[in-house]
Amino acid sequence: MSLSKKSTVIVENLRKKQMRESISAGKRLDGRSLDEIRPIEIELDVIKKANGSAWVKLGNTEVVAGVKVETGEPFEGLENSGAMIITAEVLPIASPHVEPGPPDEETIELARVVDRGVRESEMLDLSKLVLVPGKIVYTIFVDCSVINVDGNLLDATSYAVVSALASCKMPVFEIKDDKVIETGKTQEPPITTLPISVTTVRIGDYLISDPTTEEEACMDARLTITTNSKGSIVAMQKGLKGYFSIEDVKSIADKALIKGEEIRGKIKGLINIG
Amino acid sequence: MQEVKRKYVIPGDIVAEGNLRPLVNVFKNGNSIVATRIGITESNNDGAKVIPLSGIYFPRANDIVVGKILDHSSLSWSVDINSCFAAHLPAQDIFGRDFSPAHDDMGRQLSTGDVIVARIAIFDRTRDPILTIQDKDLGKIPTGELIKISPTRVPRLIGKRGSMIQTIEQASSTRITIGQNGIIVVSGKDKDGITLAINAIHIVEVEAHTSNLTQRIRQLLNVPESEIESDDTQTSEASDTTINQDEINSNSNDKEMGMINSNGTK
Amino acid sequence: MVQSRSLIDESGKRTDGRVIDELREVKIKVGIVKNADGSALIEFGKNKIIAAVYGPREVHPKHMALSDRCVVRCRYHMSPFSTDTRKSPAPSRRETEISKVIRESLEPALILEDYPRAAIDVFIEVLQADGGSRCAGISAASVALADAGINMRDMVSACAAGKVDDRIVIDINDTEDKEGGADMPVAYMPNLKKITLLQLDGELNPNEFNTSLDEAVRGCLKVYEIQRSSLMEKYFGDEKEMKE
Numbered sequence: 001m002s003l004s005k006k007s008t009v010i011v012e013n014l015r016k017k018q019m020r021e022s023i024s025a026g027k028r029l030d031g032r033s034l035d036e037i038r039p040i041e042i043e044l045d046v047i048k049k050a051n052g053s054a055w056v057k058l059g060n061t062e063v064v065a066g067v068k069v070e071t072g073e074p075f076e077g078l079e080n081s082g083a084m085i086i087t088a089e090v091l092p093i094a095s096p097h098v099e100p101g102p103p104d105e106e107t108i109e110l111a112r113v114v115d116r117g118v119r120e121s122e123m124l125d126l127s128k129l130v131l132v133p134g135k136i137v138y139t140i141f142v143d144c145s146v147i148n149v150d151g152n153l154l155d156a157t158s159y160a161v162v163s164a165l166a167s168c169k170m171p172v173f174e175i176k177d178d179k180v181i182e183t184g185k186t187q188e189p190p191i192t193t194l195p196i197s198v199t200t201v202r203i204g205d206y207l208i209s210d211p212t213t214e215e216e217a218c219m220d221a222r223l224t225i226t227t228n229s230k231g232s233i234v235a236m237q238k239g240l241k242g243y244f245s246i247e248d249v250k251s252i253a254d255k256a257l258i259k260g261e262e263i264r265g266k267i268k269g270l271i272n273i274g
Numbered sequence: 275m276q277e278v279k280r281k282y283v284i285p286g287d288i289v290a291e292g293n294l295r296p297l298v299n300v301f302k303n304g305n306s307i308v309a310t311r312i313g314i315t316e317s318n319n320d321g322a323k324v325i326p327l328s329g330i331y332f333p334r335a336n337d338i339v340v341g342k343i344l345d346h347s348s349l350s351w352s353v354d355i356n357s358c359f360a361a362h363l364p365a366q367d368i369f370g371r372d373f374s375p376a377h378d379d380m381g382r383q384l385s386t387g388d389v390i391v392a393r394i395a396i397f398d399r400t401r402d403p404i405l406t407i408q409d410k411d412l413g414k415i416p417t418g419e420l421i422k423i424s425p426t427r428v429p430r431l432i433g434k435r436g437s438m439i440q441t442i443e444q445a446s447s448t449r450i451t452i453g454q455n456g457i458i459v460v461s462g463k464d465k466d467g468i469t470l471a472i473n474a475i476h477i478v479e480v481e482a483h484t485s486n487l488t489q490r491i492r493q494l495l496n497v498p499e500s501e502i503e504s505d506d507t508q509t510s511e512a513s514d515t516t517i518n519q520d521e522i523n524s525n526s527n528d529k530e531m532g533m534i535n536s537n538g539t540k
Numbered sequence: 541m542v543q544s545r546s547l548i549d550e551s552g553k554r555t556d557g558r559v560i561d562e563l564r565e566v567k568i569k570v571g572i573v574k575n576a577d578g579s580a581l582i583e584f585g586k587n588k589i590i591a592a593v594y595g596p597r598e599v600h601p602k603h604m605a606l607s608d609r610c611v612v613r614c615r616y617h618m619s620p621f622s623t624d625t626r627k628s629p630a631p632s633r634r635e636t637e638i639s640k641v642i643r644e645s646l647e648p649a650l651i652l653e654d655y656p657r658a659a660i661d662v663f664i665e666v667l668q669a670d671g672g673s674r675c676a677g678i679s680a681a682s683v684a685l686a687d688a689g690i691n692m693r694d695m696v697s698a699c700a701a702g703k704v705d706d707r708i709v710i711d712i713n714d715t716e717d718k719e720g721g722a723d724m725p726v727a728y729m730p731n732l733k734k735i736t737l738l739q740l741d742g743e744l745n746p747n748e749f750n751t752s753l754d755e756a757v758r759g760c761l762k763v764y765e766i767q768r769s770s771l772m773e774k775y776f777g778d779e780k781e782m783k784e
Contacts, residue, residue: 010354012342013387014420014459047668048586050621060574064667066621089629092615093592093663095575099600100615100663102630143620143629145665147590148573282776284768285649285686286694286731301651301693308731310651310691312775327775329689330577330596332655358596358658399656400607426689483776 002105004241008097009217016218023206030212035255037198037210037263040159042270044167052168052189054271056160059212060150062094065142065160067168071131071180072139082129082137086115088144088157095149095213113237114144114158114197117226121195121234124165128190131175138173140165151212154224154237158197159267166191167271195234196264197226198256202244207252209259223249225256229264233257280316283309283324295321313426314483327483331357331425331455333403335394340415340453341405343388348375351384353392353405356422356455361403363392368407389415389459391451415451418461419468423479425456430482431475438478438491445495446471470495547716548705555716556585560709561755563699563762568680568770570687578688580770582680585713586670591680593688595660610655614643616677618666638674645678645698645727645737651691660690671714672700678727678737679763686771695767696736698727699759701752703744708751710759717741722748726756730764 011019019029026033038059047053052067075083088111092100103111118124129138142164144157169186200209201219208215216222220242226235233253238244244252283289289300289307296302299311300323309315313326333339333355341353341361353361369378384390391412392405407413423431432439432452443450448462448471460471474494481487491497552559564585573579576592599605616639620627646662662685664677675698682696702712703721712723722742728735735757744752 010342010344010387012389012420013385014389014415014418016387017417018419047588047621049624049668049670053621064619066619066667068621068626070626087620087629089619091617091663091665092661093573093576093579093590093665096594096597100617141620141626143626145619145667147665148575150574282772284695284771285692286729288731299691303732308693310693311689312686312771326689328578328687332596358598358655360598 007217009213011214011217015214019215019218020204023203023208028208028215034206035209035259037259040263040266040270042159042163042267044163044271051170052164054160054163054167056156056163058152058156058159058210060148061152061156062147063144063153063156063160064147065144065157065164067164068141068143069168069170070139070141071136071173074134074137079134080127080130082124082126083139084119084124084126084142085139086118086142086161087111088114088146090146090149090153094146109239110153110157113154113224113235114161117158117195117197117235118161118165121193121226121228123162123191123193123195125190125192131173131180136175136180149213151216152199152210154199155197155210158226162194162196163267163271165189166194193229194264194267195226195228196260196267197224197235198259198263199224200252200255202242202248207248209255223252225253227257227260231257280314283315284312285310289315289324290317290322297321297323299324299326326426328424329426331355333357333359333361333394333397334454335397337394337454338391339394339455340389340391340451340457340459343384343386343390345386346380351380353390355403356457359402361394361405363390363405363407384414389420391415391453415459418459419472421458421460421472421475423456423458423475425454427479427482428452428454428456431478441497442471442474442491442495445497446474543705543719543721545719546705547720548707554704554709556713560707563711563759564713566763566766568683568766570683570770570774576684578684578686578690580680580683580687582676584672584676586668587666587673587676588668589673589676589680590665590667591677591684592663593660593681593684593690595688595690596655596658597661599657599659605657605659608656609652610650611659612643612647612650612652612662613659614639614646614662616642616664616666616674618669622666622669641737641739642674642678642681646681646685646696648734648736649682649692649694649696649729650685651693654691669714671712671717672725675700675725675727679767683767683771687774694729694732695764696727697730697760697764697767698725698737699756699763700725701756701759703742703748703752708748708755710755722752724752724756726753726760728757728760730761
């Protein structure tokens, strides 16, 4: 059951006033223009025990994603597909407003929206990750731990998952005498595209991309759009109790394609893939 | 001239030996005075203490704080003062003794998100701080830029008898409201002045413990030699404002040392 | 536990190339989590652990507050990718026990009476584990508590010692933990010279125990040096003493 909640972050009216004045003049409080994304830093292979990992900083928002590749049963109805499971946890270290405990509806939404972007874009060609159809397949876990919250967890987590997956070294398993053995060799993951999500929010009459915590506390509605390398939209999610006009939605989608391509190029450069 | 010795310490380090009076952020262990926080020691004939360099704001009665209205019940507003306790501003403070929720509208006076500068009228170990805005220069702050610094740097920002902050205000043509809780509002007509003031405040925050801070601020603000009293230590304002701390902070001096004092004294 | 294979070779090298009285490399970075009141990232061998402190802060729910002192909450948690085999994100019984012993290792150092009706939250997140993660977590938490400006009687430094191939070794790694003869984590307040965590897994005769304890404390003191220099570096930079 989902319940509307009291806001945890209350922004001072002074700051709201400053924000409104600044935005209507085309700049945000941190100096960015309305559609400007914060600097992205990515460090790969930070968890040596994982098969792939990435520590992403999107401004002050920081997320670590780790990939673990094992073997297991395929999902029901997907006998010829490797299994991929994406989880996310906003760690209690990340913000004064996080209570330790089982994931709440926002965290579950976070994991599922990130998963949708990766799965629907078919970033990983799961058909190449089958050992015995219907019985034994590769199981790819991508687990995300949010380290510091400063807005836009959706995009930061998505970039971490994409970077960790694209750069991972997958172990090679084989079937020998009806048993799964790890050969000790590694292989490149079967990557087909890099899905990139861009989140835009509405504050009053203005559309702003990549919001900080403070901007999120003032937003009316949020729209996340994930695109692939071919220029198609593969996932969308609207959030919060406000609304968007049809023009807003179309304009956000256009921007997401353009910005998405920019960010894709940047991430490719940062993780050194073609 | 009293001899003043200063050292950098972390918790557990010895501040001084001998029969000195333990002041704040220290405790006595046998013949030694030991630091309880990261900071700079100060010991002389009056006693030994540590001037802390980190830590959230812990309320003290009579402190001036800048707070944010969160909500209100029928009798008081709850105010975020950037501390471990929510503070309360009683409705009676504004409406007077015969306040009645039936005909006095609290929301009209102060609403969620409003910023106020208030004095902590009452605070002790048994309850949340109670605020008042009845004194001169207290009340709602309608405009200005709000910034946050570590509360431990506030004494340095104020300076000896207010000299540091007044110099910054004059040089940047701004009015700066400083809360002991580290929340600061800078107001003024000139955008560049406000930016200058904020830069100066950030430099003080980062370099509070260094020895030629005053000079650097002077350079930044283009202020001639005579105008800021050379105050190359963080100590004096800190001394003035931390005496009340003895009562609430670092009760470490007396109470529980029996637990670790190997010579059996308590 | 009886070992099944030798973990120290003929030239005295352990599974990771160390000799028996050698600690793994320890690095500590202070203030790594911007939102936290205090934080530290520790790399202890292959362990990679973040400790973050929020506090003193309001107690939620309010009825859990204590009238005369602070409440301490401590959570030790491992990320799913932190271990050799992927771990489920749900808290395990092991994590629950470790959270408790860690809290009990830090509380003696905290002056809780200074913060009545408030809470201090200590969160330890293991991003990568390789034996001795609770000791590394305690050491990082102590630095995070100091970084948060919480009144402490002393720092808390932790290190494990144990028995491998019938010899007492310092700072047990993951393989030695799983296959060795004994593992004894210890936490120690270095100035007050008091032990605040002591556990044992395995078998030690009284002599072995005494030697292990001495070795573990020696390890704690080495960790203490690194805790101190990491804090000094963040707060005082290169300046060793205040210039007049």
